[in-house]
Amino acid sequence: MKALLAILIGLSLSIAQSIQISIDRNKILEGDMLTLSIEVTGGEEFAEVDLGPLEKDFDIISGPSQQTNIQWINGRMASTKTLTWTLSPIRSGKFSIPPLSGTVGNRSFKGKSIPLEVMKTGDLQQNTVFIMAELDKEKVCIGEQVTLTYKLYKEPNVNIAGIDQFKMPDFKGFWAEEIYTPQQLKFQAQEEVLNGVKYQVANLGQRALFPISSDEHKIPPISLKVQLEVKKKKRRRDPFFDPFFDSFFSETKTKILRSKEKTLFIESFPEPRPFDFTGAVGDFQMNAEVDRLDGKVNEGLSFTISLKGTGNIGLFSLPDIKFPDGVEAFPPSDSFDKDGFRNKLTGIQKWEYILIPRQAGVIVIPRVQMSFYDPSIKSWKRISTDPIQLSIAPSEIDNVYSGSLTKREVELLGQDIRFIRTDTKISPSKNSNKTTLIILIYISSVIMFISPLLLSKFMGYRIATESNRQVRGALRKSIKTLRSINHDPFETASRAFYEYLKDKCSLKTNNLDPASVEMILNNRLEQKIIDRVKEILTVCDAGKYSPDAIKREGTIKKEMLEIIKQVDKDLS
Numbered sequence: 001m002k003a004l005l006a007i008l009i010g011l012s013l014s015i016a017q018s019i020q021i022s023i024d025r026n027k028i029l030e031g032d033m034l035t036l037s038i039e040v041t042g043g044e045e046f047a048e049v050d051l052g053p054l055e056k057d058f059d060i061i062s063g064p065s066q067q068t069n070i071q072w073i074n075g076r077m078a079s080t081k082t083l084t085w086t087l088s089p090i091r092s093g094k095f096s097i098p099p100l101s102g103t104v105g106n107r108s109f110k111g112k113s114i115p116l117e118v119m120k121t122g123d124l125q126q127n128t129v130f131i132m133a134e135l136d137k138e139k140v141c142i143g144e145q146v147t148l149t150y151k152l153y154k155e156p157n158v159n160i161a162g163i164d165q166f167k168m169p170d171f172k173g174f175w176a177e178e179i180y181t182p183q184q185l186k187f188q189a190q191e192e193v194l195n196g197v198k199y200q201v202a203n204l205g206q207r208a209l210f211p212i213s214s215d216e217h218k219i220p221p222i223s224l225k226v227q228l229e230v231k232k233k234k235r236r237r238d239p240f241f242d243p244f245f246d247s248f249f250s251e252t253k254t255k256i257l258r259s260k261e262k263t264l265f266i267e268s269f270p271e272p273r274p275f276d277f278t279g280a281v282g283d284f285q286m287n288a289e290v291d292r293l294d295g296k297v298n299e300g301l302s303f304t305i306s307l308k309g310t311g312n313i314g315l316f317s318l319p320d321i322k323f324p325d326g327v328e329a330f331p332p333s334d335s336f337d338k339d340g341f342r343n344k345l346t347g348i349q350k351w352e353y354i355l356i357p358r359q360a361g362v363i364v365i366p367r368v369q370m371s372f373y374d375p376s377i378k379s380w381k382r383i384s385t386d387p388i389q390l391s392i393a394p395s396e397i398d399n400v401y402s403g404s405l406t407k408r409e410v411e412l413l414g415q416d417i418r419f420i421r422t423d424t425k426i427s428p429s430k431n432s433n434k435t436t437l438i439i440l441i442y443i444s445s446v447i448m449f450i451s452p453l454l455l456s457k458f459m460g461y462r463i464a465t466e467s468n469r470q471v472r473g474a475l476r477k478s479i480k481t482l483r484s485i486n487h488d489p490f491e492t493a494s495r496a497f498y499e500y501l502k503d504k505c506s507l508k509t510n511n512l513d514p515a516s517v518e519m520i521l522n523n524r525l526e527q528k529i530i531d532r533v534k535e536i537l538t539v540c541d542a543g544k545y546s547p548d549a550i551k552r553e554g555t556i557k558k559e560m561l562e563i564i565k566q567v568d569k570d571l572s
Contacts, residue, residue: 018042021100021111023087029119030092033061033256036085040104046081047109049102054087057095059223061086061256088223088256092118129154131204131224133259136343141267142211143281143312144375147179147343150204150222150259155197159229160185161252168205169220173213175315177338177345179206208345210281210312211266219262227252272554274371274380275487276319281373282311288368288385290355297360297395303329303353305368305385310346318351319370320487326359326392357392364389371550380550474503475568482557489553493560494540497533500564504571514538525570533563 018041023034038047046066054060063085070079097114129152136147154160163185168176180203187200204224211217229252284307291302305318314336323329330353338347357363369384478500482492498512505520514537521530536559539549552559 019047019104019109019111021097021114023097023114023116026115027117027119028089030089033086033088033254034116036063036087036097037082038084038100038102039080039082041080042078043081043104044079045105046083047102047104049083049100051085051100053098053100057091058087058089059256059258061088061223061225088258089116089118090221090223090258092120094118128158129160129226129228129255129257131222131257131259133219133221133262135219135262135264137264139265139267140211141269141281141373141375142214143279143315143373144210145282145310145312145345146209146211146264148207148209148219148262150206152185152202152204152224152257153192153194153199154187156191156200161227161229163227164225166204166222166224168207169222171207171209171220173211173217175210175212175312177208177210179208179343179345181205206343209264210315211264212315214266214268216266217264219264221259221261224257225254226257227254269373270378270380274382274550275489275553276369276382277371277373277380278319279316280311280370281375282309282313283374283376283381284309284311284313284372284383286368286370286383286385288365288388290365290388290390293389294391294393295357296393297357299356299395301355301357301390303355303365303388305332305351305353307349308347310344311372313345313347313349318368321353321368322366323355324363324365326357326361326363327365328356328358330354330356357390360392360394362389363392382550474500475564477503478564479561482561489556490540490549493556494537496557497537497560497564500568504568514541521567525567529563529566529570533567536560536563 018039020037020039020041022037022039024037025034028034038049040047051060064083065085067082067084068079069082094115094117096116099111099113101108101110103109132151132153134149134151136149137144140146182203182205185202185204187202191198192201193199204222209219287306287308289304289306291304295301307313318332321329332351332353334349334351336347336349338345355365365388367384367387369382371380371382373379374381478496481496481499484492497517498510501507501512501517501520502510507520514534517537518530518534521533536556539552540556540560
């Protein structure tokens with residue numbers, strides 16, 4: 001009896017520790033589903049399992065669902081707790097359910113692999129219902145839009161009883177924008193023919209994808225769970241049974257439709273890239289405006305830049321804007337108004353700046369320019385706004401101090417002055433010597449007499465030396481400027497020449513332009529050299545806003561260096 005009791009106890013313990021992992025079948029057709037079960041017998045808790053190893057070969061359609069069964073074995077109550085998942089293989093062939101590991105309470109477990117065979121049903125076009133993923137391009141550059149469309153195909157005689165909700169996959173390596181999502185499934189009136197077979201087509205959704213990194217990208221498949229009505233014929237032995245009635249018998253079959261993975265290849269931008277390229281790809285137009293053209297000192301103005309077009313709007317920024325010194329600019333707020341009725345991402349991007357003029361007079365907001373890549377012509381383009389002139393009147397609030405100091409600076413200066421003691425008196429020493437005092441007065445008089453002469457000679461020498469130093473160092477300074485790191489090669493090149501000419505010719509003015517340079521160099525250089533200087537400066541000062549300037553921005557600093565050396569040689 002004791003031995004029998006020990007056996008029963010052992011059996012009970014073995015039941016309590018039983019964990020079984022299984023599938024309902026080992027052979028299925030492509031698109032069918034199977035059930036995965038994890039059964040814990042005798043335990044009080046459900047299993048906790050890591051399903052990560054399944055993600056490579058399976059879609060988890062549903063689960064886990066829970067079920068508890070209680071039964072009596074040899075007078076002992078035993079419970080069975082079961083978790084089930086519905087899986088759909090994402091590929092055909094012979095492979096296996098990988099070993100799954102998990103825990104039940106404080107106990108760990110690891111299952112064994114389970115063999116599985118998924119049989120092909122033929123090419124998609126040979127099926128009565130299937131999904132296709134379509135790309136409008138196979139090669140794009142970074143930031144260029146590719147339109148992805150998922151379509152559902154079915155033969156006209158196929159009845160779809162229902163479609164489960166599905167979600168778009170995560171497009172890793174892409175910025176994705178929604179173009180179209182149907183509220184309900186709607187087949188197009190016009191049928192499509194594939195391999196001689198007519199199909200009805202429904203759009204499952206469209207996305208605009210923008211690659212954000214290089215190399216190739218994978219477009220992941222989507223899975224769709226559909227219920228199909230399948231006619232079921234009844235075989236009767238009754239010879240008088242009319243086969244007509246077979247059509248009234250049908251059944252619903254659940255099927256998983258899956259699109260194929262797509263590969264997209266990423267092309268490189270043509271080199272060199274424009275200095276003011278910040279990632280814009282598409283076709284754009286740019287405009288700038290202010291809410292008013294006149295204002296007063298310390299009153300805010302709204303300055304808005306609008307970018308209209310088709311492309312990766314919202315995925316790039318504007319180049320830095322150099323506002324005038326007399327204007328304080330706050331960081332912009334941006335907005336995007338998307339046109340939702342096109343296959344391309346189209347709309348208007350706006351940047352709004354708040355500008356506060358700090359001085360009266362005429363203030364010019366400079367041109368704003370940017371370059372973008374147009375994939376339709378595989379070329380760079382440059383666009384710019386027009387400069388805007390503002391008329392700023394003095395503020396009606398009088399300043400405490402009318403000079404160059406600000407109101408706050410005057411207040412601080414006043415505080416410093418307040419703490420200067422005015423009641424301090426200097427008393428002579430009681431033991432002072434009158435003779436010493438007379439000598440000191442005499443020496444001071446002599447110094448005061450000769451110091452202006454010495455000072456004038458010294459200052460004249462300093463001024464002459466400084467001027468000569470500027471002349472001799474003009475070329476070296478310009479070369480240093482041209483070699484400096486600056487995002488705008490045109491600005492760097494023009495600044496280098498104007499600084500050179502100012503130092504070389506000891507000019508006092510800073511207001512130089514191509515016309516004034518021509519006047520300064522007239523009769524000093526050959527006309528062909530002057531024309532060359534003027535042409536390069538014109539490109540730098542104005543031509544940079546034209547599309548043709550893109551072709552020269554990679555060489556403009558080299559061109560300027562060569563002409564500066566030639567001018568320096570001829571002027572020396």
